[in-house]
Amino acid sequence: MTAAAPSPVPVDHDTLRAVAAGTFYDPHAVLGPHVGDGAVTVRTLRPLADRVVVTTATGSVDAQHESDGVWVALLPGTVVPDYRLEVTYGGHTTTVDDPYRFLPTVQELDRHLVREGRHEQLWQVLGANVHTYPGQLGEVRGTSFAVWAPNARAVRVVGDFNHWQGATHAMRSLGDSGIWELFVPGVEAGARYKYEILGADGSWRQKADPLAKGTEVPPATASVVVESRFTWSDDAWMTARAERDPHTGPLSVYEVHLGSWRQGLSYRDLAHQLTEYVLETGFTHVELLPVAEHPFGGSWGYQVSSYYAPTSRFGHPDDFRYLVDCLHRAGIGVILDWVPAHFPKDEWALAQFDGTALYEHPDPLLGEQPDWGTYVFNFGRSEVRNFLVANATYWLEEFHVDALRVDAVASMLYLDYSRQPGQWRPNVYGGRENLEAISFLQEANATAYRRAPGIMMIAEESTAWPGVTAPTSANGLGFGLKWNMGWMNDTLRYLQESPINRRYHHHEITFSMVYAYSEHFVLPISHDEVVHGKGSLYGRMPGDHWQKLAGVRALLAYQWTHPGKQLLFMGQEFAQQGEWAESRSLDWFALDDASHRGVQRCLTDLNALYRATPALWQLDETPDGFEWLASDEADLNLLAYVRKGVGTPPAVVVVNFAGVPHEGWRVPLPQGGRWREAFNSDAEIYGGSGVGNLGAVQAEPVTHYARAWSAEVRVPPLGAIVLVADDAPADDA
Template identity: 60%
Template sequence: MASGGARTSNTASEPTPDVLLSLAHGTHSDPHSVLGQHRQTVAGGTSVTVIRALRPLAARVVARRDDGTRVPLAHLGQGVWQGSTLEEPDDYVLHTDYAEGHTWVADDPYRYPPTLGELDLHLLAEGRHEQLWTVLGSHTRDHHGVHKLTPGVSFSVWAPRARAVRVVGNFNTWDGALHNLRRLGGSGVWEVFLPHLTPGEVYKFQILGRDNIWRTKADPVARRTEHPPATASIIEKSHYEWQDEEWLATRAASSLHTAPLSVYELHLGSWRPGLGYREAADQLIEYVQQLGFTHVEFMPLAEHPYTPSWGYQVTGYYAPTSRFGTPDDLRYLIDRLHGAGIGVLLDWVPGHFPKDEWALARFDGEPLYEHPDPRRGEQQDWGTLVFDFGNPGVRNFLVANALYWCEEFHIDGLRVDAVASMLYLDYSRGEGEWLPNIHGGRENLEAVSLLQEVTATVYRRHPGVIMIAEESTSWDGVTRRTDSGGLGFGLKWNMGWMNDTLRYLANDPMYRSHHHNDITFSLAYAWSENYILPISHDEVVHGKGSLVAKMPGTPEQKLANVRAYLAFMWAHPGKKLLFMGQEFGQLDEWSEQRGLDWWISDEPGHRGLLALTADLNAQYRSTPALWQLDESPTGFEWIAAHDGSHNVVSFIRWDEQRRPTVVIVNFSGIDLNGYRLGLPREGRWGTVFSSNHARYGGWDAPGQATWQGEARPWDGQPASTALLVPALSALYLQPTT
């Protein structure tokens, strides 16, 4: 490449007819090598500047240089025009006259050098470009020509098997004949700079496969998209100025592992329908602060075409869904949440993607993002495609995408969806329907490697961010460090706890004694991983009913069951997650097609459950014993694990200073008066929380707020007291002396 953006050639040979034809048809893989401005040597050793332009149907074409000279171009054939000058290369525009009298004056995209540098191409070829979104996709920029910078937009896309690529949009009436991209060496990346194009324009790529079929595709790295059902990408330029520097600094210096973490999970479209990102900010902040959750978790916000997929079938991995506003609107929402002291978690879906023909599927005419073998490349449960985790370009796409949400949107954590579907080659497959790994096993070694790379890279680049796995099996080491052979996640959803305890609660209290192991079994493995306890959206859809609806008994008993259960959950080792609506006892199961039944939160019993949720979070955050040693067995001690005859569990939570909080939960349908409970010390004990309080809709059975710990050993403890524990209720006790 010569200085000034003009290429140098040793000959002045004109393009062959085949080359002219390929330029006219848009099938030339390097149009810049022919079109644009080139310095060439003619007979006799004279150097000239040759200008070639593609202007089909033109009557006359002239290049007007910035130095004031004009270079007439002659028609070579197939709409390609050529002219030359003895002058050195200069910036220029093309004046094109047509037979009907119309004149078009425009800059020439083919006179500009590539916008990607050698280091970018090297990192892309290795699959190690950690800021992939800064080089692929569309970007507004001032790009250098010969003597000056020109504003415009660069387009680049990874399509290694494509024969040709062009960009189309309203700016060229969806005809890409004049806007072909060039292939940049062997990187598989195609690129072009379109001068004077501005943000807000819609576009797609047209890709010619090796089968000679053109396919029109949305940009995989588009940072903004049209509102579904429209599918085009949008040129985006952020103007947002973040205000959360203090939040990020505090986050980087702290650890969520030894801090209280209670998460309010929500689906933004149905939380309060009609709210955009900006409109939701005030209402969501007020509500979450009222309830005392430390974090919100948004179900996927990456662009997806099918609303009932809830965002779990993603087509725009780098584009926040336009259903709720622009990317800067989402930045505003997250910034406001941070300013209010609320962290933000986001569902991330690297396991599969939909088959829509305009999106990632067969992107360059062949399997590219998906594994080519359907035994590994198709997810039969969801009718989707599975990423080719062993392809360096695909790995780069996914690793960089995780970083993108952390860097561009200041996300505090990613909850990785359906990890089990990635880890096992035989996931939901019968005999003969899956392909073993190189060792003959069922483990997807490429997916394991990818997950390790994602978690390690996120933690390296963004200290304080938390990676969370939704992993439903007993895979060993999900939250173990990658340098010790683990997957490297910070937390894992405890699906076993959720399934066991909900199965237990579904029984009528008179039969629960036969299923006591369901409520206690989670403590047998509670420290095998770092857990978060989830009552998520998956438990309140598809006929499963709401949390209240799962409970037996009268409406009052159902609510009492939920209160006792949430109190048990908040005292159990592990972080907490509750899906929207369960905090006030939504009666109907959730549907993304309508909002929550907010009206019911005004009913006394449901208003009480809302108050209980807020008080549980307040008690949780103010009691280090409930979170400080979550990931160590030294923070938990059973008092009575096997009192199934009374449907009672009791235990101690310890903090780092060995200060105890005693928890007792009566899951039976009768009050237990005079129930003897072992205590770790003598003296006065106060009831700091009771799920049966009248404030929550309980009936406040007669009792005392404080209890005397006697020097009477019980349940392996040195002291004990006789309690009144109301039916379907939980008590938290702490020493007062």
């Protein structure tokens, strides 16, 4: 009796129709190779094809059209061979590979970690990742697409490789992980793509990839497949970074908006020009306003649509790596602004991603930020936390970024932030604290510090929340540093007063020392202080042109000698007169004026003094590093204090915010000996009047302010002097 010929693995007609429409949740169960009845059934979806041939190393088999563009062929044997498809359309034949013959690229362990919210290298499994596979018919290169969309009925990948028609590239659901996956042979770096998501409401939505590593240049919105080919040259920097504690060293930060520092520059242009400028001016770090892709340039990057993609406005992600690499090779650290608090409502991005509130909290009282018209992340959902925690480590590890400055932390901590009564929902204990966001911040900080030794996590937190920089083991938030918004607000408010009125506001300039050691602080004069009608530092100073520039120099000297790290927004280092606008370059023409060049020279010398004087930073985090010498000279608008290190000469600072000099003012000193005038903001080379102390003063055994030693000094108008002892601290200091 003759054995019956093998038959294709059966599939019911309704399933075939769903597969053909690209709406079936598991197309791999139908398409691709399946062993059964003593043969290998191969099905492929090739609508409008005239002929399909399945070719192996041993021969070819014609496929038969089965239904709705689905073709089927039987290959002999029970082992799935390496095969290709020869597809003919209108007399033209092309050879292609079959996406549905490959096993999932997202492994079970990966899926488990995603479900648990613990996949710390999420970008390696989700998003678009280029893979290479060996095969009997030759090596196969392509891209694995994987996206989390747990409430979708179907997901398809569309792009310029399939004419933006997704039915032939439906993705498979990987069970309760919520992940959809498909490997597409032949798709290489540079391909543009999106996901088509069928929601529970029956509507299709085209979405950019949440884990895209590249994007089109806005306003175009497609994601781009990226494969890094960059070779790093900063090994020395990275080795040293892992071995040092940056929180305890000198830190002076130049805050930069890449698009307006000098307009028209690419990442690679900036790598040379910005590095050279920062090196010349002496900052230890640059801080970049958000680099992650954002649709609206006027948001300065604070409304992010692609958290894993450096903005394409300035080049390829490898070009951004080149920028970081150049800065590192010059000995300059890189801080990146990071925005995990909220995201925009653009319908093609994260908002309502699978037709439901997925990344955002579903409760409008918790999931919307009224100030900015944005959505708030659902910090209590494990997959969302994973998305953000992994994103922090992504920038630190993949781009060698040295620190993340976390934006708008206060908006995350408080459930009633910018909300009126009745517009917010209390936590389970009836309080206003956002317990889920607190837990997320602790996890993000702990993970970042564990995975990337030598980095910093910095909080922009504008309230008196306790323990922002306390370790998570002590129930703190776990940041390394916090922006001192109180110092910034009090100082700028004081300086806006006319010198004659400053005596009535003296407490504003001294109050910062009441809480200076409650956290580990950065003293910021940031972009937010020179925009939206606030004017530049120059514009906020009272008086004529000379007085304004002198006021800026005095402020910088005060900032650089005050306990805490330093941050200055670009343009203020040369006292730009105009308010900053992201739509134009800095006013570099100001440097044609010698007085503005003088401010720049003053800041450069301050950075050099700061780095070379351990007393100005060595004990930043402890009261042992600071002492008032004169804090109550309100009528003189004058401050005097000493900065101290360990086994290093102390530095005495006298700052005069009055418009007149103080001749023969007696400064109390912590020890005897010779005191060198290491800095004078009123030096003629800076555009000052030259009131100074001829290079040094000699301490006298004259008791003043309960100090055994003192000296008469000339204190310049709207100026500051720094006196450094020739000797290390005396035993009786």
